[in-house]
Amino acid sequence: MSKQSRFMAFCLRNGESATISNSSGTACPCWNWRGSGYSPEYHRLYPASANCNGTGLVSSSTAQTNVKAFFYPLGMVGTKIPEDIKTVIGETVEGDLIMYGTANTSTAALVDISALEEQEDYIAYNSKNYKVRKVYDMPHGTGQVAILVRK
Ligand SMILES: [Zn+2]
Numbered sequence: 001m002s003k004q005s006r007f008m009a010f011c012l013r014n015g016e017s018a019t020i021s022n023s024s025g026t027a028c029p030c031w032n033w034r035g036s037g038y039s040p041e042y043h044r045l046y047p048a049s050a051n052c053n054g055t056g057l058v059s060s061s062t063a064q065t066n067v068k069a070f071f072y073p074l075g076m077v078g079t080k081i082p083e084d085i086k087t088v089i090g091e092t093v094e095g096d097l098i099m100y101g102t103a104n105t106s107t108a109a110l111v112d113i114s115a116l117e118e119q120e121d122y123i124a125y126n127s128k129n130y131k132v133r134k135v136y137d138m139p140h141g142t143g144q145v146a147i148l149v150r151k
Contacts, residue, residue, distance in 0.1 A: 007142045008110055011103035015068035018125040020102075022116060025060030028052035055120070067111055069101025071125055074147065097130060097148040099123070100138070113146055122151050 001009075029049055030042035038056050043049070050058040074096040102111045113123075114135040122129045130148035137144055 003140050003142045004110055005108070007138075008103040008108050011068045011070070011101050011143070012105065012108060015070050015101060015103065016125070017105075018067050018069060018071075018099075018102075018123050020065040020067055020111060020113065020116070020123050021121060022063045022065065023057070023060055023120040024063070025057035028056050028058050031056050057120075065111055066105045067102045068105055069099050069103065071097050071099050071148075074098050093150070095128075095150050097125070099125075099146045099148055101143055102146075103143075110143060113144055123148060 028038075028051075029046075030039040030052065031037060033039050033042045038052070038054060040054075043051055052058050073094075075094060102113055103109070104111050113132055116123075116132045116135075118131045118133065122131055124130075125148075129151040131151045133147040133149050135144055135146045
């Protein structure tokens with residue numbers, strides 16, 4: 001059994017439940033029109049084209065994945081956070097979390113959360129929604145650590 005599958009089994013036994021919402025869809029034609037992301041001008045010029053309403057995605061859908069992981073208040077480990085990480089995550093506020101995980105409750109596999117988009121994707125935990133601010137790999141690929149901020 002690999003270190004990762006051992007840690008995933010540990011998450012499933014002892015972790016807390018959360019749900020990951022991951023939005024995906026077809027990129028809107030406006031997105032690559034001038035290579036600069038969302039373009040309201042494109043939609044003014046081509047009103048008959050599919051409209052992403054500012055999201056950059058058309059025909060988008062949201063996948064929900066039930067997971068188990070460990071959650072701690074970020075403030076609890078605040079003084080132990082290295083300065084370079086503090087620079088990346090910016091100012092944190094009470095209620096922000098650090099999450100260790102993350103095991104898919106259906107497959108027991110590691111859910112790679114590094115691809116979640118801060119703007120559109122989120123993690124629901126304890127009846128609150130959190131954006132993923134930063135993801136780190138744990139040593140030996142055991143799992144991932146994420147900084148979560150209130151959405
Ligand atoms: Zn668009």
